[in-house]
Amino acid sequence: MKHTISACRAAANRALMAGSPEYFSWSAEARERFRAAPGREARCRMEQVLLKQVLGIKCSVAQASDVWDELTLDQLNEINPADLLTKGIGEDYVYLNESMDEDASLLDFDTLFDYDYDDFLFQEEWRHRELKSYTSPGYFPLYQPRWIRLVMDDELVYGNLFSTAGYVISRVAEAGDRRLNELIPSSYVEGPDHGKQEDGGVVWDYQLDADGLEPQLEELRRRWWRYQQGAEQDLQRELADAPPKAYLLYDQSPIPDEINVNFVIHNETAMRSVRWRTFQADLGAIEGNKADIEALIRREEKTSLKFIDEQHENIRKNYVPPDISP
Numbered sequence: 065m066k067h068t069i070s071a072c073r074a075a076a077n078r079a080l081m082a083g084s085p086e087y088f089s090w091s092a093e094a095r096e097r098f099r100a101a102p103g104r105e106a107r108c109r110m111e112q113v114l115l116k117q118v119l120g121i122k123c124s125v126a127q128a129s130d131v132w133d134e135l136t137l138d139q140l141n142e143i144n145p146a147d148l149l150t151k152g153i154g155e156d157y158v159y160l161n162e163s164m165d166e167d168a169s170l171l172d173f174d175t176l177f178d179y180d181y182d183d184f185l186f187q188e189e190w191r192h193r194e195l196k197s198y199t200s201p202g203y204f205p206l207y208q209p210r211w212i213r214l215v216m217d218d219e220l221v222y223g224n225l226f227s228t229a230g231y232v233i234s235r236v237a238e239a240g241d242r243r244l245n246e247l248i249p250s251s252y253v254e255g256p257d258h259g260k261q262e263d264g265g266v267v268w269d270y271q272l273d274a275d276g277l278e279p280q281l282e283e284l285r286r287r288w289w290r291y292q293q294g295a296e297q298d299l300q301r302e303l304a305d306a307p308p309k310a311y312l313l314y315d316q317s318p319i320p321d322e323i324n325v326n327f328v329i330h331n332e333t334a335m336r337s338v339r340w341r342t343f344q345a346d347l348g349a350i351e352g353n354k355a356d357i358e359a360l361i362r363r364e365e366k367t368s369l370k371f372i373d374e375q376h377e378n379i380r381k382n383y384v385p386p387d388i389s390p
Contacts, residue, residue: 068145068218068219069145069148069149069157069215069218069219069220070218071145072118072145072146072149073146073149074117075113075114075117075118075146076114076146076147076149076150077149078113078117079110079111079113079114079117079146079150080095080098080099080110080149080150082109082110082112082113083098083102083106083109083110083150084098084102084106096153096154096171097169097171099150099151099152099153100151100153100169100170100171101166101167101168101169101171103166104166105125107129108125108126108128108129109125109128110150111128111129111131111132111147112124112125112127112128114143114146114147114150115128115131115132117146118142118143118146119135119139119142119143137319141319141321141322144213144220145219145220148213148214148215148220152213152214152215153169153170153171153340153341154339154340154341154342154343155341155342155343155344155345156214156215156216156343156344157213157214157215158170158212158213158214158340158341158343159212159213159214160179160210160211160212160340161210161211161212161213162183162210162211170340171340171341173340174339174340174341175335175336175337175338175339175340176206176225176335176336176338176339176340177205177332177335177336179340180205180206180210180335181203184203188200201297203332204229204296204297204300205227205300205329205331205332205334205335206225206226206227206230206329206335207227207230209225209226209230210224210225211223211224211225212224212225212327214343216323216325216344219323220323221323221324221325222317222322222323222324222325223324223325223326223327224315224324224325224326224327225327225329226326226327226328226329227300227328227329227330227331228299228303228309228311228328228329228330228331228357228360229296229297229299229300229303230296231313231326231328231357232299232357232360232361232364233292233295233296233299233364235361235365236292236295236361236364236365236368237292239365239368239369240288240292240365240368240369240372243369243372243373244281244284244285244288244372247284247372247373247376248274248277248280248281248284248376249274249275250272250273250275250277250281251273252270252271252272252273253270253271253273254269254270254271255269255270255271256269257269258270279383279385279386280379280380280383280385283379283383283385284372284375284376284379287375288371288372288375291368291371292368295364295368299360299364300331303330303331304331305331306330306331307330307333308330308331308333308334308336308337308350309330309331309334309350309351309352309356310327310328310329310330310334310338310347310350310351310352311326311327311328311330311351311352311354311356311357312325312326312327312328312347312351313325313326313354313357314326327347328357330352334350337349337350338350
């Protein structure tokens with residue numbers, strides 16, 4: 065059953081007042097700042113109210129966070145629209161489903177680029193410190209997809225933020241994986257240790273079965289994975305100087321009445337032109353033709369499948385599996 069945003073507003077307002085009784089006496093800016101970063105105690109008070117108002121679950125403030133963590137998927141789908149109204153920012157109540165420091169919020173970043181580049185610098189610092197011989201490819205927009213929630217047409221939408229290159233290669237990867245399975249059919253079967261008790265837990269042991277061609281399949285997968293990484297970076301470079309574009313591409317959700325949208329951002333220029341607080345309006349100003357994305361997918365898929373076929377033939381004729389015998 066669909067739960068419209070307007071139908072959840074009363075419950076959300078009660079929760080916001082539980083977070084701070086003065087909430088509705090504040091300016092719009094102060095209310096938005098509170099929603100973005102209320103602090104742990106206020107968040108727990110709001111969760112307690114939402115649990116009772118939306119799901120009929122009674123608990124103490126101290127219990128609210130733990131109770132929330134144990135909700136079923138159906139319960140989360142029911143409570144999330146009201147929850148978004150206590151978290152989201154801007155015209156569309158955008159909420160970025162990513163970890164942040166407790167004293168930080170999405171309001172600290174004006175545009176999509178501001179957040180993404182800041183996170184890139186943070187990740188780069190870790191990679192250079194922890195990964196030996198790491199060589200940076202440089203900044204590419206949305207090198208890692210982001211999850212967001214927002215309000216569209218009075219409904220909660222679960223969104224994925226992709227770069228155009230990332231989205232195209234993710235679609236190509238699906239076609240490539242199917243080709244791999246056509247060339248070397250495989251499945252995962254239970255290994256001899258699956259289900260055994262060990263150190264207070266249960267062993268998860270599934271092993272690849274490719275009818276004796278497991279080493280060849282693993283090698284083909286390895287080459288295919290490396291190809292995808294290079295193809296995405298090449299496409300990022302190709303699109304870097306193109307006009308700013310954005311695309312809204314709907315996904316069919318396996319969950320009834322759940323709305324999933326892929327927000328595909330073409331390049332850095334587009335990232336700089338889309339602000340979190342005016343997300344949909346800014347996307348609409350640069351929205352491109354979806355046929356352009358499909359054309360890119362067809363082009364990259366043709367090249368990728370040719371690569372897989374060539375690598376499979378090379379492995380079939382020349383690859384010698386490593387000797388792993390004791």
